[in-house]
Amino acid sequence: MENEGQKNIKGTCFVVMGFGKKTDFETGRVLDLDKSYRNMIKPAVEDAGLTCIRADEIVHSGMIDVPMYQQLLDADVVVADLSTSNKNALYELGVRHALRPFTTIVIAEDGIKAFPFDVNRVLIRQYHHLGEDIGYDEVVRFRGQLTKAIQEIMSKDPRDKDSPIYSVINGLTPPGMAAAAQAAVQNTITQNMVAALQGNSAQPDATAPDATHSELMQQVDEAQHKGNWITAKSLLSVVRQIMLKDKERQAEDPYIIQRLALATYKSKIPTEKDALLEADEILQKLNPVTSNDTETLGLWGAVHKRLWELTKDPAHLDNAIRGYERGFYIRNDYYNGINYAFLLNVRAAATADPAEAIADFVEARRARMEVLQICEQWLNDNPLPGNNSSIPNSTSNTLKGVNWYWILATMGEAYVGLGEEAKAQEILNEAYAKAPESWMRQTTEEQLNKLRQLLANSPLEYIKTAQLTGA
Numbered sequence: 001m002e003n004e005g006q007k008n009i010k011g012t013c014f015v016v017m018g019f020g021k022k023t024d025f026e027t028g029r030v031l032d033l034d035k036s037y038r039n040m041i042k043p044a045v046e047d048a049g050l051t052c053i054r055a056d057e058i059v060h061s062g063m064i065d066v067p068m069y070q071q072l073l074d075a076d077v078v079v080a081d082l083s084t085s086n087k088n089a090l091y092e093l094g095v096r097h098a099l100r101p102f103t104t105i106v107i108a109e110d111g112i113k114a115f116p117f118d119v120n121r122v123l124i125r126q127y128h129h130l131g132e133d134i135g136y137d138e139v140v141r142f143r144g145q146l147t148k149a150i151q152e153i154m155s156k157d158p159r160d161k162d163s164p165i166y167s168v169i170n171g172l173t174p175p176g177m178a179a180a181a182q183a184a185v186q187n188t189i190t191q192n193m194v195a196a197l198q199g200n201s202a203q204p205d206a207t208a209p210d211a212t213h214s215e216l217m218q219q220v221d222e223a224q225h226k227g228n229w230i231t232a233k234s235l236l237s238v239v240r241q242i243m244l245k246d247k248e249r250q251a252e253d254p255y256i257i258q259r260l261a262l263a264t265y266k267s268k269i270p271t272e273k274d275a276l277l278e279a280d281e282i283l284q285k286l287n288p289v290t291s292n293d294t295e296t297l298g299l300w301g302a303v304h305k306r307l308w309e310l311t312k313d314p315a316h317l318d319n320a321i322r323g324y325e326r327g328f329y330i331r332n333d334y335y336n337g338i339n340y341a342f343l344l345n346v347r348a349a350a351t352a353d354p355a356e357a358i359a360d361f362v363e364a365r366r367a368r369m370e371v372l373q374i375c376e377q378w379l380n381d382n383p384l385p386g387n388n389s390s391i392p393n394s395t396s397n398t399l400k401g402v403n404w405y406w407i408l409a410t411m412g413e414a415y416v417g418l419g420e421e422a423k424a425q426e427i428l429n430e431a432y433a434k435a436p437e438s439w440m441r442q443t444t445e446e447q448l449n450k451l452r453q454l455l456a457n458s459p460l461e462y463i464k465t466a467q468l469t470g471a
Helices: 004-008 033-047 065-074 087-099 136-155 164-168 179-197 213-225 229-246 254-267 272-286 294-311 314-331 334-350 354-381 395-417 421-433 438-456 460-469
Strands: 012-016 021-024 029-032 051-054 077-081 104-109 124-127
Touching: 012 033, 012 065, 012 087, 021 033, 021 254, 021 294, 029 033, 033 051, 033 077, 033 136, 065 087, 077 087, 077 136, 087 104, 087 164, 104 136, 124 136, 213 229, 213 254, 229 254, 254 272, 254 294, 272 294, 294 314, 294 334, 314 334, 334 354, 334 395, 334 438, 354 395, 395 421, 395 438, 421 438
Parallel strands: 012 051, 012 077, 077 104, 104 124
Antiparallel strands: 021 029
8 A cells, every 4th residue: 555655756757777688897797677677666666656767768759868868857856777887877877966966866786896986975775686687585675675765855855965066066056947948848859759659650761760669679579589580680670770860979789789680690581691690790890809798799609609500611610719718708607618618629629730629628628617616606606496396486586497407507518528427417417307498408418419429539639649659
């Protein structure tokens, strides 16, 4: 039941944050910011009695800047999520602090180790993000905390200053717009929204959108969930064109490029090879050779791994290894690491140079040893349920169940690569017993069969032969 304070609170809240999945370069983790918004922030704001809006939910035609700046000036409350140290979010927070002395709430996930000096004096409410999801208990806890914070700042009179600018500079007067100017800006926003809603849907490039960015991305998610990659690719192409129109002089959003590249190579249109080459061309916008974005590197590695399998062109194999290697050492994660090790064995088996083959074979072993350490640490932090326990049926625990499986399967593959078959089988049996889906075991066994074939002709035999012959 609503409390009396909640009933009296009316107004708008503008949420400043990134969209989609973003890489936190400080920790190497990938966070699904849409989960933060949809599961925690938006419900918390609405529980406090305010209308909640994020930039991707604004219907507009042309530049998004006008309604965005208007929201930063006029919104009764602004919630700024600084997770992943998003540059746009930090800038927009600065604009809000300059425009309004109060009613700004700053939040961030708790993986951030250090905040910029300029926001160190600001109260930052933190929540725990699992990366791909947020635990149910944490959703409930933080939603309640955020709702309470909004209600408290809205009910105070006079309100506390939360802008460091107005706190340290005495006598500063917040800017305001003359009535005529306010009406002119609002008229511009209204015209843009009407133009967007009445956009010519017959245009194939859909440069005048008839849906918000958020709605289009939800359609992308639905198409991808159904395996309809052609539709997902088409929708993402529209989103990309809209964002290019908004930000003609800025770099493209990596998340959209990554999603488009994935949908492109999964579509296999007109042929699988052509789709992979097109995906590679799309990823070039993100400079994968020098990128520190682990999502970009993982996609680039996957694209070239498949191109190698189709063409046997060594250049594709080298690029795949480069992508997984860079992603592994930046992110320090088991997925990139185990793929990196596997492809090193592939290259070792494909080369005629004994020295190069031995170098790759040894490096693959070293990578697997590091992967095992990463997996063991993960299991220490996320203990497995007992042998007779089933994984509880909730979103976060289902995610953990999937992670448990892949962690154990990865450890099994690592032990196979190190020649410890007995240890590998013990761990794999435990993984298979807890596999949430039957296809997971099939995928793992197919990978292990490939690996065992690669290991059957170890390049270390060159050394043994040389020792026996005295060469």
